Amino acid sequence: MIFRRPTPDLETRAALANYRFSPDAILLMxxxxxxxxxxxxxxxxxxxxxxxxxQNPAVFSAETQADGRPSMEHVGERVQEALAEGFARFEWFNVRGGERVRMIVTLIPLPQEGADALLVQCQDFSETGRMIDAVAHGLARLEEGDLTARLDTAFSPEFEPLRISYNSAAEKIMQSVMSVTEVADALQSGCRDIREASDDLSSRTERQAASLEESAAAMQQVTQTVRASADTASQTEKLVKEANDNANKSTKTVDDATQAMANIERASREIGEIISVIDGIAFQTNLLALNAGVEAARAGEAGRGFAVVASEVRALAQRSADAAKDVKARIEASVQQVDRGVALVSETGEAFKCIVGQTNELSALIAEISEATRQQAVTLGEINLAVGDMDGITQQNAAMVEETTAAVRNLAQEADHLIQSVETFRTSRRTNVPTVQGGHELRVVGGRR
Known part of the structure; x- marks a missing residue:
């Protein structure tokens, strides 16, 4: 026997126990x-x-090994490897009950048994292999983005924690991706709303900026117009003041003319009285001349010369009386004209007084208008400056809105990219959770390695 030694030392006892009780196949070739x-x-x-x-090991082997080469070629190579290196350990596929079974084979030279003697130890790796295949397949599904794959068939007790950990990790990854998907969807929706709001705000800001620019131009024109009106009002105030001064002077002149007309009227009346006296004297002279003519007629031839003189005196008195009447009539007509002129001058004086009063009121109103216009010009200047500042701020806001819109668009693009990246994963919300089973998938039957 290969484990028979003269002295049953510990090494021999351990080898014998392994040979008898190990679940692995131990053979001598x-x-x-x-x-x-x-x-x-x-x-x-x-x-x-x-x-x-x-029998040769190839009799129990699969037709080909993992690399696709015939098993017979591998047998010779592995034997030579073990003899040259002192051991060889490799994966091997046997056929058992018509099924391909994975083994872990270890070859150890035993020169004491012969030059080409080898200790062959075969570990049944089928269950462990299926477990590894299941995990590998699950990881491959995860790599492909399928986060719904789970290891639903129980592993052997020593590997069951691995299955539980895998399922837990896959579930957490899926939940995380689902959370990221929800956040990405919300971010995409929010970005879309913000982008629409930013576009609308940008449009309204542009319109507001254009309106403010037009308003600023209009305010400048209004300010210039009000300043021109203020200058015109100042000039008008000066002209009205001059007109008021002239009206005051005219009033004084009218007063002087009225006084002069009154003096003329008084003088005319005095002349009329003098003419009346002259007319009375002429009447008395005419009577005296008439009496003298009567007396001269009585005197006869002696009084003829005196009668001629009396007649001439009478004629002269008559002409004086006629002239006095004519002068009196003319003076009376002059007095009437003077009275009319005095009345007209008085009316003119009153009119000038009204004009002066109205001119004073007009001057006061124009002064108020001029002051109000100056204040309006100052206020409009301040408003114009404020509108200019608002226009500048609006322009800055428009630029900031453009920058914000561009940033939101970039953020929306990033959100779209995030959505596209997340969509590569399959989660329970997008597809039914498949259970991967089978010998080369995720089904693992409990048992020994």
Whole structure:
């Protein structure tokens, strides 16, 4: 036997215990064939000991190995590797019960048993392999973005925590991605709303800026007009003041003319009285001349010369009386004209007084208008400055709105990119959760390795 030693030391006892009680197949191979095996080999290979002894390992192997090459080629290579390196450990595929079974094979040279003697230890790796395949397939599904894949079939007890941890991690990843998806959707919707609001605000700000610019130009024109009106009002105030001064002077002149007309009227009346006296004297002279003519007629021839004189005196008195009457009539007509002129001058004086009063009121009103216009010009100047500041601020706001709109658009694009990135993952909200099962998927049957 391969484990028979003269002295049963610890090494021999340990090797013997491993040979007898190990769940792994332990075989001795010489000259390319099995010559000895333990009891576990029958279970691992799925055949009896008699069927194992004398057979080449290739008899129980799959037709090809993982690399696709024939198993017979690998047998010779692995034997030479173990003999050259002192051991060889590799993955191997056998056929058991018509199924392809994964093994972990270790070859150890035993020179004491022969030059080409090898200790063959085969570990049944089918269950562990299926577990590894399941995990690998699940990870591949995760790599492809399928976050719904779960390991629903229980693993062997020693690997069950791995399955639970995998499912928990996949669930947390899916929940995180779903949360990111919700946030991305909300961000995309918010960005869309903000972008629409920014576009609307930008449009309204542009219109407001244009309106303010037009208002500023209009305010400048109004300010210039009001300043011109203020200047005109000042000039008008000066002209009205001059007119008022002239009206005051005219009033004084009218008063002087009225006084002069009154003096003329008084003088005319005095002349009329003098003419009346002269007319009375002429009347008395005429009477005297008439009496003298009567007396001269009585005197006869002696009084003829005196009668001629009396007649001439009478004629002269008559002409004086006629002239006095004519002068009196003319003076009376002059007095009437003077009276009319005095009345007209008085009316003119009153009119000038009214004009002066109205001119004073007009001057006061124009002064108030001029002061109000000056104040309006100052106020409009301040408003014009304020409108200019508002126009500048609006222009700055428009620029800031443009920048904000551009930033929101960039953020919206980033949100779209985030949505596209998240959409590469499949979650329970987008598809039904599949259960991956099968020998090469995620089904693992509990049992030994």
């Amino acid at each position: 010489k000259e390319g064939a099995f010559v000895e095996c333990n009891a576990a080999a029958e279970q691992v290979y799925g055949v009896s000991r008699a069927e194992l002894i004398g």
